[in-house]
Amino acid sequence: MFLLPRPIQAAISTVPAIRRHIFPVFFSTANMNCGSDEVVHGVSAANNSALGTKTSNSKVEAEQTLNSVSIPKRGYSSSNRRRLKVDLRLNSRMEDSAAGSEDCGSSSLPTQFGKKKKKKRLPAPARVKRSKSSERFPKSLVNANDCLLDLEPFDICQLEETRSDSLQCPDNVERLTETPSTELLRPGMVLLKHYITHDSQVEIVKTCRELGLGRGGFYRPGFQDGAKLRLYMMCLGLNWDPETRGYNKRRPIDNVEALHIPDVFKVLVGKAIEDAHEVIRTDGNQSNVEDLLPGMTPDICIVNFYAANGRLGLHQDRDESRESIDRGLPVVSISIGDSAEFLYGDTRNVNEAKRVMLESGDVLIFGGKSRHVFHGVASIIPDSAPTTLVKETGLRQGRLNLTFRQY
Ligand SMILES: O=C(O)CCC(=O)C(=O)O
Numbered sequence: 001m002f003l004l005p006r007p008i009q010a011a012i013s014t015v016p017a018i019r020r021h022i023f024p025v026f027f028s029t030a031n032m033n034c035g036s037d038e039v040v041h042g043v044s045a046a047n048n049s050a051l052g053t054k055t056s057n058s059k060v061e062a063e064q065t066l067n068s069v070s071i072p073k074r075g076y077s078s079s080n081r082r083r084l085k086v087d088l089r090l091n092s093r094m095e096d097s098a099a100g101s102e103d104c105g106s107s108s109l110p111t112q113f114g115k116k117k118k119k120k121r122l123p124a125p126a127r128v129k130r131s132k133s134s135e136r137f138p139k140s141l142v143n144a145n146d147c148l149l150d151l152e153p154f155d156i157c158q159l160e161e162t163r164s165d166s167l168q169c170p171d172n173v174e175r176l177t178e179t180p181s182t183e184l185l186r187p188g189m190v191l192l193k194h195y196i197t198h199d200s201q202v203e204i205v206k207t208c209r210e211l212g213l214g215r216g217g218f219y220r221p222g223f224q225d226g227a228k229l230r231l232y233m234m235c236l237g238l239n240w241d242p243e244t245r246g247y248n249k250r251r252p253i254d255n256v257e258a259l260h261i262p263d264v265f266k267v268l269v270g271k272a273i274e275d276a277h278e279v280i281r282t283d284g285n286q287s288n289v290e291d292l293l294p295g296m297t298p299d300i301c302i303v304n305f306y307a308a309n310g311r312l313g314l315h316q317d318r319d320e321s322r323e324s325i326d327r328g329l330p331v332v333s334i335s336i337g338d339s340a341e342f343l344y345g346d347t348r349n350v351n352e353a354k355r356v357m358l359e360s361g362d363v364l365i366f367g368g369k370s371r372h373v374f375h376g377v378a379s380i381i382p383d384s385a386p387t388t389l390v391k392e393t394g395l396r397q398g399r400l401n402l403t404f405r406q407y
């Protein structure tokens with residue numbers, strides 16, 4: 001794959017006809033289910049990494065447009081054999097973060113992710129402070145290629161406006177009593193339902209918000225052809241670059257170094273893997289759990305925020321080191337906020353994929369034989385987030401997802 005200088009790529013990407021001609025592979029419609037022109041996920045490039053160079057044979061992921069299916073808001077069940085709930089007690093949440101001691105910016109924020117108008121949400125707690133955006137996140141930056149970038153921090157919470165209807169939400173009480181359960185979805189793939197306590201979810205939202213408003217925070221990433229992912233992203237530990245599909249210390253868009261992963265997040269990941277082992281031991285009737293789902297110490301956390309129309313096409317996570325992937329070191333994925341219709345399977349074909357609803361507080365782990373599983377987010381279920389979570393954090397309509405990996 002040849003690489004053009006970024007300004008030329010940008011110019012090309014604005015002209016669809018040229019774009020299709022030069023990058024036809026990105027516009028393959030193999031396995032597509034409908035004719036949307038928007039690339040959801042996929043790029044082809046050599047992998048350049050600050051931590052080592054690697055190449056991958058099949059780097060092309062075809063444009064994916066996922067079938068929308070009607071799903072009951074709370075219609076998925078899982079086995080109830082085990083009850084697990086984890087409370088983070090994130091007291092030292094910002095100590096580990098490069099942006100920790102700074103206040104949040106107050107610049108005008110992008111409020112629309114698609115065409116739909118979002119509902120207003122309740123104010124966040126008073127202790128989330130805001131200050132001049134220029135202190136934390138300059139609006140305009142000049143990158144290495146002398147391109148002027150307009151970077152605005154994306155705020156995952158909506159603070160100013162109140163959402164009166166939230167207070168009367170009828171399923172509020174029910175959501176507070178969700179019971180944890182577990183499910184072995186396939187070898188090496190475990191779902192811990194309602195695993196993260198309400199208080200810990202609140203702390204995770206606040207932490208991600210504060211980090212996300214600072215330098216290195218949330219932005220809307222794009223592929224090499226100019227198409228944008230349908231989500232906002234912030235990388236902790238190492239930056240993942242959708243253009244090259246490589247990991248680097250700094251992100252090319254503004255040369256800002258990836259923020260640290262808070263220690264409490266790492267503790268949570270370790271605990272989740274231990275509990276997943278227990279599920280494999282008991283439900284899977286296996287004793288060699290470490291072989292089936294190896295442990296890992298995360299040094300990467302990709303934080304995605306999906307608005308109501310956000311989604312992610314079927315893909316494999318294979319940009320980590322060869323050793324990490326070969327050993328089957330798991331990806332640990334935490335869902336918070338609105339539920340997501342999550343797809344997974346052995347091929348990129350949406351029609352063959354299995355579907356599971358990921359709700360707020362759920363943790364999904366896939367490693368071992370499932371490390372290469374194709375997965376994606378077909379849709380976000382609007383207003384399915386726990387009301388109390390929205391009330392306490394001001395979390396926007398949408399879904400926060402954190403995926404932890406070891407490079
Ligand atoms: O949002 C999700 O549940 C999946 C995210 C994901 O697959 C990724 O970031 O690679």
Ligand SMILES: [Fe+2]
Binds near residue numbers: 315316317375
């Ligand atoms: Fe993924």
